[in-house]
Every structure is written in structure tokens, then in C-alpha cells.
Amino acid sequence: MRDSRGAEFDDFVRARSVALLRVAYLLTGDRHAAEDLLQEVLEQVYVRWRQVRTTPEGYARRALVNRAANRWRRRARRPEQTLGDMDRVEQDHADDVALRGAVIAALLTLPPRQRAAVVLRYLEDLSVADVAAALACSEGAVKSQASRGLARLREAFAGSDLVMSFANISRSSR
Amino acid sequence: MTMHDSDVRAILHRATDHVTGPPGLLDEVRRGGRRRIMRRRAVLAVALAVVVAAPVVGALQFPGTRDRGEVASPIFGQPTRGDLAGDKGYLRQVRERWLRRFEENALDEGLRGEPHVVWAGRTPAGPAAYVAQRTANNPVVSDPQGDRMVAVAAFVEPTADGPRVMAPESVTDAGTHGNSQAALLGPDRNVLLVLDAGAPVEFSPELRYTADGRIDRTFQPVAFRDGAAVLQVPPQRTKITVALARTPVSMANQVHITNATDILFPDGEDLPQPTFSHTLAGAEEVWGDKDVSEVPAFDAYYDAGGAHTHDRSPLLYIKGATPDGRRLLLQTIQYDDDPARVIVLLARDNGPFTVAASGLVDWKAPLPVQLRLPDEQGILVAAEGAALNYRIGAGKWHDAGRDAALLPDNATEVRVTPANGNASTMTTAP
Incomplete structure (x- = not known):
């Protein structure tokens, strides 16, 4: 029997899974958890494909945010895993690993919705309206969440020479 | 030094540059998705917050539009059916237990009007019922379909302490497929109560396998009388051997048993399947x-x-x-x-x-x-x-x-x- 999801679903997964995985990674702070989260969400998309096929990415993003937040609530009762233990660091440059660690650590200090607002706004470059759709809240709420989140990130990054020097280099190279 | 928005963008991108898609993701997703479909068909999770329930008797619709309005439905529009429909004492007891259930665990959506006993009757396990009540609010409970919750409904089972309201399910204006239409009653869960939803239902008491591992079931029609059928079945305390489906029998036509999840997952946890x-x-x-x-x-x-x-x-x-x-x-x-x-x-x-x-x-x-x-x-x-x-x-x-x-x-x-x-x-x- 032919699968009604067909090539359209496959194309969606192939085209968007890396971007969604990156979002999941910053929401969870853990590569393996991010992969699990993404797979769960894409399975959910698969099941509901007929309903969401016109806007699969929006649906997936929203599910990612919700599941990441729920995961966080559950995880709060369990010991944290160390990022370095779980991540694939062996192939990476030491500075990149350190930068990544600092970014993840800073993001994890944000409440889940602030974190999601920042990640969707500044990693995914989504408009305020699209972030509002993903977070199921008003655009005003997104603006305040992103702004608070950004302020806290700036504070956290200010204490990291590595992050600041990266920002400096990055800006001077533009 | 002040960090600009563009710096944050660059840092987040740099922190995720190393992330690439896991190998075999598409295959894994398709397989997992397919399993989910099978599981959805096989086991209905009956959690009030997530269930998009279907009307038990006929289709519930808002008249005209999908905006909030009076719910016109046979579920509320018909008198109580069953051989205890005239037993005022039992019906009063059921309504009291119903109201107490929602006093102790208030619904966010609120309730309005009176609880309506859709069906009440005798079973070998004791008197049982099915009750529904309109909700005060009609939030959209299914995204992106936009289905609205219009009522809450539940079976009421007999216990040594009197009637007990089983897991309530939200009822939406969407239509009907896949919602609980049956309950296993009694301490041995050996009485199967099936409500008459107007469509033919078939029943199989036992699961057997052929020598080469295929499913070997014998289905027989469920004979409804005055709104429900009461079937004696083998004990289903820890495992469910019975099967119920609308005709033609298929996964998609499964008739769900409201307490199947409680029986299969008594500690509330689904078992991981590596x-x-x-x-x-x-x-x-x-x-x-x-x-x-x-x-x-x-x-x-x-x-x-x-x-x-x-x-x-x-x-x-x-x-x-x-x-x-x-x-x-x-x-x-x-x-x-x-x-x-x-x-x-x-x-x-x-x-x-x-x-x-x-x-x-x-x-x-x-x-x-x-x-x-x-x-x-x-x-x-x-x-x-x-x-x-x-x-x-x-x-x-x-x-x-x-x-x-x-x-x-x-x-x-x-x-x-x-x-x-x-x-x-x-x-x-x-």
C-alpha cells in the first residue's frame, strides 16, 4: 500500500531536520536528548501529516518547544548530565567546544520560554510573529521574553572572555 | 564592550555549527511514526487533558458555526436508557458521585447545567452508567484542527463503595472516531459494557495465534439492547484478550475500552520498547x-x-x-x-x-x-x-x-x- 505521506514528508525531513535539530540542541543543551526530541517530534509530524502538511515546520517547531519545556520539568527531578560527557567532542576544536559549553550553560540559566524565544529569534531568525506562533503567545510576550532572555545572556556572556572575543572577531570580520 | 543582536546570532550559529543530522533519521522517524499509529490504534491513552473524545451517541455539533453556542446533541437530548433508567435512587447516587468527582478535581473548563445520565443499567458486576455534562467553556483542544471541547463524559462503575466515576473524557464538536465506547467492570474485569453508538460492533473474547504466528480471532456481532450490551468475558485483570471493533473489523475501527490503559499500565507508565x-x-x-x-x-x-x-x-x-x-x-x-x-x-x-x-x-x-x-x-x-x-x-x-x-x-x-x-x-x- 502506498504511504499517503509520500515523498513530501521525506523532503520535509531531509530539508529541515538539521535546522530543527540545532534548535533542539540549544533548547535541551544535550546532543543526544536533542536527537531524541527531534525524532519524537518528527514522528508526531508523521502521524499528523495530513493535518499539518501545509505548515509542517511551524507545527514541528511548536512541538519542539512544548516537548523541550515538558522534558525540562521532568528532568528537574533527575541529576543533570554533564554536557561534556554526552557530546561528541573528540572531533572538535577545543575553542569551539569551550564556546559551545559556555553558550549552552548560559542558555540553560534561562527559563524554558525565554530560552525558546531567544533560540527561535536569533538562531532560526524567525519573525516575532512566527515565534509567537511557535510559543502560542502574543507578539508582545515574545518581545518581552526575547528581550529578557537576551539581557540575561549578555550578562552571562560578559563573564566569558571566550564568548566576548568570539563576538569581537565575528564583528570585525563583517 | 556591548554585545549586539548580531553577535548573539553569530554565537548561537557557531555553537550549533557542529550539529548535523543523525544518520538514518528518516528511516527511524518513519518507523517510529508507523509504530505510533499502530499504538494509537491499539491502546487509547485516556487522559482527560489530552483526549479528544468522541460523542458516544451520535455526533455533537454546534449549530451553524463552530463558535461557542448551545450544544445540540442526542447525548443530552434523549432520556436515560437502560433498565435502571427509572431507578431514581441509583440515578441520584450516580449524579452525586459525578458532582463530587468534579468538586474534588475541578475542570479548568468548568461545568454547566446538570449531569445527564445517558445510560444506566444492571450488569453482572453491579449497576453501571454513562454520564455526560456540558462544559462552561469550549476551548479549542485540538491543534491545528480547531476542535472545541463541549462536554465531559465518563462511565460509572460499580464498586464496594458504590458507584465510581471512571476516567472522564472530554467531548468535542469534531466527530467520533476512536473514543472509548466500552468499559471492563467488576473486580476481575470480566464484564464488558459496550454502549450503542448507532454503528454495528463486533466482539472477540480471546486472542489466539496460528502456527505461523498470524492472529486468529473469531468475531461475533454485539447485540445491543436499550442503549448498550453487557458481555461476560474472561478475566482481564492484567492483560486484555478481548477485541472490539466497528465493522468491518480493522485497526482503524477499533472500539476503545475506557480502562484499557489502567489495566495495561497499572503504574501509569508505558513500558519502553527498545x-x-x-x-x-x-x-x-x-x-x-x-x-x-x-x-x-x-x-x-x-x-x-x-x-x-x-x-x-x-x-x-x-x-x-x-x-x-x-x-x-x-x-x-x-x-x-x-x-x-x-x-x-x-x-x-x-x-x-x-x-x-x-x-x-x-x-x-x-x-x-x-x-x-x-x-x-x-x-x-x-x-x-x-x-x-x-x-x-x-x-x-x-x-x-x-x-x-x-x-x-x-x-x-x-x-x-x-x-x-x-x-x-x-x-x-x-
């Missing part, structure tokens, strides 16, 4: 991007209308190719603590899959899967985590890789070396 999937050498060339998400040849092995756990048994899934160029697909299926079955399908070119071999799996054996394929296409073996070798007669041992392999048809012995354990050697299946 998945092992392997792609054998040469598979990609034959498979290309062909889809495997829905394979009708497996249908005879799935229990349409039944509700089960997987009992933590692994799901093994292998994609491969035969020496003569056919696509090969292996999958295990297990319900509850019944034996796990393994089925191998083959398909030529773009043709449909047909069953080529099947058998039982002993997960504790050194080599859980060993199946000889027809037409001298080889012997399919699988042992998760183990190194596999084979030989022909007294010849030398050949490396067959790890986890799973398709051995030559004339292999006579296979050696299995687990990651942490001693090697076992066994003769191949005749």
Missing part, C-alpha cells in the same frame, strides 16, 4: 528511496481491535536485499507476554511484499532470530550486539559482521559471540 534496526549490506541499491511505512503483508500479524502492551520486548527491524535482488524486510511483533513473532517479507522490484518466512523469537537465546529464506536466498540471523561468523561444512569461518546478517544458503554452522560473553556455535536451520 528498538534495534539494521540495514544489511546491499540493501540501499535495491531499496533506493522506496517507502516501508505501511506494509499490508504485516496486517495478518497485527491484532485489529485488541489492546496490548509490548512488555518491554525489543522491536527488531531489518532491511536488506536477497542475492536475487529482492527487497527484504524483517520485523518482530509481540503482544503482552505472548511469544514474540518474527516475519520476513520479500518484494520483487516495485511489487508488493509477501511473507517469505516467519517464526518465534527467543530473546534470551544466543541467536534469537534464525530464518531460512525460500528459493535458496540464504539464512537470516540476528543477535543484537553480537559478532556473527559462519562456515560451510568443515571449512574456515567467515566474518558475517555484527548484529544481523544474511548468510549463504549453504552455511551449515553459525557462531555468535556476544559483546560480553562466550561464543556459541549452532547448526543452521534446515
Whole structure:
């Protein structure tokens, strides 16, 4: 029997899974958890494909945010895993690993919705309206969440020479 | 130094540059999605917050629009049915328990009007009922379909302490498929109450398997009388052997039992089912991007209308190719603590899959899967985590890789070396 999801679903997964995985990674702070989260969400998309096929990415993003937040609530009762233990660091440059660690650590200090607002706004470059759709809240709420989140990130990054020097280099190279 | 928005963008991008898609994601997602569909059909999770329930009697609709309005529905528009419809004492007791249930666990949506006893009747387990009440608010509970919650409904079961309201389900304006229409009653859960929703329903009391592992059920029509049917069934305390489905019987037409989840998952936790999937050498060339998400040849092995756990048994899934160029697909299926079955399908070119071999799996054996394929296409073996070798007669041992392999048809012995354990050697299946 032919699968009604067909090539359209496959194309969606192939085209968007890396971007969604990156979002999941910053929401969870853990590569393996991010992969699990993404797979769960894409399975959910698969099941509901007929309903969401016109806007699969929006649906997936929203599910990612919700599941990441729920995961966080559950995880709060369990010991944290160390990022370095779980991540694939062996192939990476030491500075990149350190930068990544600092970014993840800073993001994890944000409440889940602030974190999601920042990640969707500044990693995914989504408009305020699209972030509002993903977070199921008003655009005003997104603006305040992103702004608070950004302020806290700036504070956290200010204490990291590595992050600041990266920002400096990055800006001077533009 | 002030950090600009663009700096934050650059840092977030740099922190995720290393993240690439996991290999095999699409296959895993399709397989997982397909499992979810099967599970949704097999076991209904009855949690009030997430259930998009269906009307029990007829379709609920807002008149005219989907905006909030009076709910016109036979569920509220008809008098109580059942042989206790005139028993004012019992009905009063049921309504009291209902109201108390929602006083103790208030609904966010609120309730309005009076609870309506849709059905009340005698059963061998004691008096039972089905009750519904409109909600004060009608929030959208299904995204993106936009279905609105319009009422809440539940079965009421007999207990030593009197009537007890079972898991309430939200009722939406959407329509009906897939909602609880039955309940297992009594301490032994050996009385099956099925509400009459206006469509023919068939019932099978026992799950059996044929010698080759196919599902072997006998269905009989459910005879409704005055709004419901009451069936005596074997005890279903920890495992559900009964199956219920609207006609024609199929997974999609399953009639859900409201307390199936409580029986199957008494601690509230679904059991994790580890998945092992392997792609054998040469598979990609034959498979290309062909889809495997829905394979009708497996249908005879799935229990349409039944509700089960997987009992933590692994799901093994292998994609491969035969020496003569056919696509090969292996999958295990297990319900509850019944034996796990393994089925191998083959398909030529773009043709449909047909069953080529099947058998039982002993997960504790050194080599859980060993199946000889027809037409001298080889012997399919699988042992998760183990190194596999084979030989022909007294010849030398050949490396067959790890986890799973398709051995030559004339292999006579296979050696299995687990990651942490001693090697076992066994003769191949005749």
C-alpha cells in the first residue's frame, strides 16, 4: 500500500531536520536528548501529516518547544548530565567546544520560554510573529521574553572572555 | 564592550555549527511514526487533558458555526436508557458521585447545567452508567484542527463503595472516531459494557495465534439492547484478550475500552520498547528511496481491535536485499507476554511484499532470530550486539559482521559471540 505521506514528508525531513535539530540542541543543551526530541517530534509530524502538511515546520517547531519545556520539568527531578560527557567532542576544536559549553550553560540559566524565544529569534531568525506562533503567545510576550532572555545572556556572556572575543572577531570580520 | 543582536546570532550559529543530522533519521522517524499509529490504534491513552473524545451517541455539533453556542446533541437530548433508567435512587447516587468527582478535581473548563445520565443499567458486576455534562467553556483542544471541547463524559462503575466515576473524557464538536465506547467492570474485569453508538460492533473474547504466528480471532456481532450490551468475558485483570471493533473489523475501527490503559499500565507508565534496526549490506541499491511505512503483508500479524502492551520486548527491524535482488524486510511483533513473532517479507522490484518466512523469537537465546529464506536466498540471523561468523561444512569461518546478517544458503554452522560473553556455535536451520 502506498504511504499517503509520500515523498513530501521525506523532503520535509531531509530539508529541515538539521535546522530543527540545532534548535533542539540549544533548547535541551544535550546532543543526544536533542536527537531524541527531534525524532519524537518528527514522528508526531508523521502521524499528523495530513493535518499539518501545509505548515509542517511551524507545527514541528511548536512541538519542539512544548516537548523541550515538558522534558525540562521532568528532568528537574533527575541529576543533570554533564554536557561534556554526552557530546561528541573528540572531533572538535577545543575553542569551539569551550564556546559551545559556555553558550549552552548560559542558555540553560534561562527559563524554558525565554530560552525558546531567544533560540527561535536569533538562531532560526524567525519573525516575532512566527515565534509567537511557535510559543502560542502574543507578539508582545515574545518581545518581552526575547528581550529578557537576551539581557540575561549578555550578562552571562560578559563573564566569558571566550564568548566576548568570539563576538569581537565575528564583528570585525563583517 | 556591548554585545549586539548580531553577535548573539553569530554565537548561537557557531555553537550549533557542529550539529548535523543523525544518520538514518528518516528511516527511524518513519518507523517510529508507523509504530505510533499502530499504538494509537491499539491502546487509547485516556487522559482527560489530552483526549479528544468522541460523542458516544451520535455526533455533537454546534449549530451553524463552530463558535461557542448551545450544544445540540442526542447525548443530552434523549432520556436515560437502560433498565435502571427509572431507578431514581441509583440515578441520584450516580449524579452525586459525578458532582463530587468534579468538586474534588475541578475542570479548568468548568461545568454547566446538570449531569445527564445517558445510560444506566444492571450488569453482572453491579449497576453501571454513562454520564455526560456540558462544559462552561469550549476551548479549542485540538491543534491545528480547531476542535472545541463541549462536554465531559465518563462511565460509572460499580464498586464496594458504590458507584465510581471512571476516567472522564472530554467531548468535542469534531466527530467520533476512536473514543472509548466500552468499559471492563467488576473486580476481575470480566464484564464488558459496550454502549450503542448507532454503528454495528463486533466482539472477540480471546486472542489466539496460528502456527505461523498470524492472529486468529473469531468475531461475533454485539447485540445491543436499550442503549448498550453487557458481555461476560474472561478475566482481564492484567492483560486484555478481548477485541472490539466497528465493522468491518480493522485497526482503524477499533472500539476503545475506557480502562484499557489502567489495566495495561497499572503504574501509569508505558513500558519502553527498545528498538534495534539494521540495514544489511546491499540493501540501499535495491531499496533506493522506496517507502516501508505501511506494509499490508504485516496486517495478518497485527491484532485489529485488541489492546496490548509490548512488555518491554525489543522491536527488531531489518532491511536488506536477497542475492536475487529482492527487497527484504524483517520485523518482530509481540503482544503482552505472548511469544514474540518474527516475519520476513520479500518484494520483487516495485511489487508488493509477501511473507517469505516467519517464526518465534527467543530473546534470551544466543541467536534469537534464525530464518531460512525460500528459493535458496540464504539464512537470516540476528543477535543484537553480537559478532556473527559462519562456515560451510568443515571449512574456515567467515566474518558475517555484527548484529544481523544474511548468510549463504549453504552455511551449515553459525557462531555468535556476544559483546560480553562466550561464543556459541549452532547448526543452521534446515
